[in-house]
Amino acid sequence: MMSNTPGYPHKIFKKIVELLFPVYCVRCATRGAIVCEKCLEHLHTSPSPVGGVLVALAYKDRFVRQALWRLKYKGEKHVAETLASVLFHHVRDRLFEIAEESPLSRDEWLIVGAPSPHERITKRGYNHAELLATSIAEKLGEGHIFESGILEVHKPIVQQAKTTSRAERERNVRGAFRVSEHISVRGKNIVVIDDITTTGATIHECEHTLRRAGAHRILLAAVAH
Numbered sequence: 001m002m003s004n005t006p007g008y009p010h011k012i013f014k015k016i017v018e019l020l021f022p023v024y025c026v027r028c029a030t031r032g033a034i035v036c037e038k039c040l041e042h043l044h045t046s047p048s049p050v051g052g053v054l055v056a057l058a059y060k061d062r063f064v065r066q067a068l069w070r071l072k073y074k075g076e077k078h079v080a081e082t083l084a085s086v087l088f089h090h091v092r093d094r095l096f097e098i099a100e101e102s103p104l105s106r107d108e109w110l111i112v113g114a115p116s117p118h119e120r121i122t123k124r125g126y127n128h129a130e131l132l133a134t135s136i137a138e139k140l141g142e143g144h145i146f147e148s149g150i151l152e153v154h155k156p157i158v159q160q161a162k163t164t165s166r167a168e169r170e171r172n173v174r175g176a177f178r179v180s181e182h183i184s185v186r187g188k189n190i191v192v193i194d195d196i197t198t199t200g201a202t203i204h205e206c207e208h209t210l211r212r213a214g215a216h217r218i219l220l221a222a223v224a225h
């Protein structure tokens with residue numbers, strides 16, 4: 001029966017949202033997604049990795065910037081799925097390589113989002129990096145588990161976009177994160193997902209925080225650079 005198909009109600013709900021709030025491609029205005037499948041192939045890609053971070057797209061591409069802006073500031077959660085579909089390939093390929101390097105291990109990976117200062121999550125109602133992480137975990141499938149709220153912000157930080165230099169960005173986030181006391185990351189393998197990496201200060205601070213808490217392998221990935 002149709003209704004027993006996994007994810008069926010979810011798909012129906014998505015269809016209804018799509019009908020009520022149609023989305024148009026930022027590049028060619030075709031109805032369906034923030035960037036349609038055809039246009040995804042035309043987005044500027046980034047060299048990858050950059051400073052140890054896997055990256056999919058180039059931030060200089062104005063369509064990439066538009067999509068990210070709508071995800072972060074306009075509350076358009078559907079953008080996460082489209083952007084995650086691009087970054088997913090990079091993460092999957094790297095995880096394959098790691099699995100080949102140690103073929104006997106069948107390790108689980110936790111997929112987590114870089115933390116966002118609380119007040120910004122409250123304003124928007126979600127952490128956009130966690131939305132990307134959820135979508136990537138779903139696409140990776142078995143053995144890849146999305147975990148919410150692993151990293152917390154515990155000192156006031158200003159938005160990285162408002163800082164001016166590399167040194168300032170590093171100072172801004174240094175010691176700013178901690179691992180939630182409800183979760184142990186000791187011995188775990190973790191993929192950290194963020195939307196944009198500029199100097200890498202935020203995502204590397206996530207790495208240091210997880211490393212100090214005993215995480216085993218850590219992979220860093222961001223949609224754009």
Ligand SMILES: [Zn+2]
Nearest residue numbers: 025028036039
């Ligand atoms: Zn298009």
